Amino acid sequence: MTTQLDRFTPLHTDTGADVLTVTLTDEEKRDVRRLTGALTADKHALIDSPDWVDRARALSCRLPLSLRSALRRFRREPGPEAVLLVRNLPLGPLPPTPSNPGSVEHHPSTPAAALFLTTVHIGDVTAFRPEKGGALVQNVVPVPGQEDFQGNAGSVALKMHVENAFHQHRPDYVALLCLRNDHDDIAGLRTSSIRRALPLLSGHARAVLSQPRFVTNAPPSFGNSVPAAEPQPILLGDLEDPDVVVDFHATDPLDVEAAAALDELGHAFDQVTRTFILRSGDLAIVDNRLAMHGRTAFRPRYDGQDRWLQRTFVHLDPRRTRSLRAGDGNVLS
Template sequence: MADSVLELPDDAAAEVARVAGLLWAESGLVDDVAWIAAARAAWEDLPGLVRRQIREFRRDSGPGGALVLRGLPVGDQLPETPSTSDSVQRETSVPAAVLAMIACGLGDPVAYAREKHGALVQDVVPVAGKEEVQGNVGSVDLTMHNENAFHDHRPDFVMLLCLRPDHDQIACLRVASIREALPRLSSQARAVLAHPVFRTEQPSSFGTATGAAEAHAVLVGAGDDPDLRVDFEATTASDPEAKQALRELSSALDAASRNVRLLAGDLAIVDNRIAVHGRTSFRPRYDGRDRWLQRTFAVADLRRSRGLRRADGYVLAD
């Protein structure tokens, strides 16, 4: 099982920086299939320490369902933090190289055509006027969620690489796994959560809700080690008993949650099958030096979504 935090020793960090620098210099754009192929090859050149940790995490993400790698390179000349919704990283860069290589180690990167222009490396930045939005443009507390819980092909892993923390360094990524919450749930709640009496709408980053979401269970698979599928902003329960079970789950996850303060060069990887994530509030200044994360999704089995991906690329059409 993987440890939950790995601080890279200096020599390993320097080696990652060297390999990322070479990949950055390869021609093309981040979303080019050829550049992702180069990232896949470059993954093999990363230090064994990093590759082992990622592969162990892929096999078993542990009780907490999250891994933080500290000390990754993010480049020397960081531009201003982007300030608009839906901004993405199309040009190759050191952070994009780190995300692409590690996505290839976890499985393969993916994106969704309807979200953030289908870009594989996306900016997570606060946007003026959107403070209250329950999405990554906001700066109020962000409710716990599985990423794209509404989607049949939601990501298996969510990677968030910090390029720049918030000014006050108070924003925390929150992570909670069902493995740690399950013992806190009553057997009644566990049983109800395993029934398909919940519906989850698409998040605001995908556009407005359709009202056509299908019923699904929140706990899926092994009774003693289930997968989790919930978004406390978007999942609704069909009857009072199911509503109560959802409330119980929310408290159990809160009680099991961990706060992670990400600093520049910290990469959080969340196992989206067993863990939810959210974020505590912070105060953006919109001065070009606001909190800036870059995000990439990965799936363990790319083939499974082939029907949604044109030309066997990395973007899911729907």
């Protein structure tokens, strides 16, 4: 019997795979709306202030039980796809999609509050100072002139990557809430999990990928704030169920054998990649230890109705990053 506590339903993606999904009922959506209402009442409040973050964390304990239960379960067992989809979150009336470079949300809105409430219930919502000034809720929108950019301002296909793969303290989760999809409804978030790809790899490739024979450089935006990249393995931990750290735009193999193993990994991932055409109110939470993500290409119009996602990062253990977070705040330097 399906209970209130256990209400995952399978979502059929392009490949028919089952992805952990929790769809809020309309009543639950109204309950979340009441919580976002409390967080958006003061239009001058700042998302990045410790007070607002504390309130959001406290209010997240009042999210619908089905959602809290799904988050708790996903945290312990991310499943073969390492993605949780939360559907039917409240958004309210939306302003035009922003198109300025570096766009972030400073003041609380219904979608930003819904995203924050959900993700702060998993762990600590965090950001990196060099990325968009360390704002905790960042807009993922196409920016005029940046169409070819391999980052979230672009609209060409975005290569598969672990978020901030170069960083020792990359986020544990990346969460992307869809406010609007693109005009043609073709932009898709793509995800690919090492749990699915691993069985497709030869034993030799697995062995090579677990040796420090790969370098992943930081994007230029991080400047000198990170040490020069050291060779790292791509597969970490128990080889039966490893973590993966790779960015198909930024990871370089150091020798010919490593290049062949990286190629094999790329082919294996290609075979298990899922595409999510996110709808308004859909939130995808990707376990950044086990899955990569990317995006299909789309054609922006810059007319205020373009694709618009909002993004947060989550770290599970604030003590591990304490030396990077001035004043015990949420931003990693």
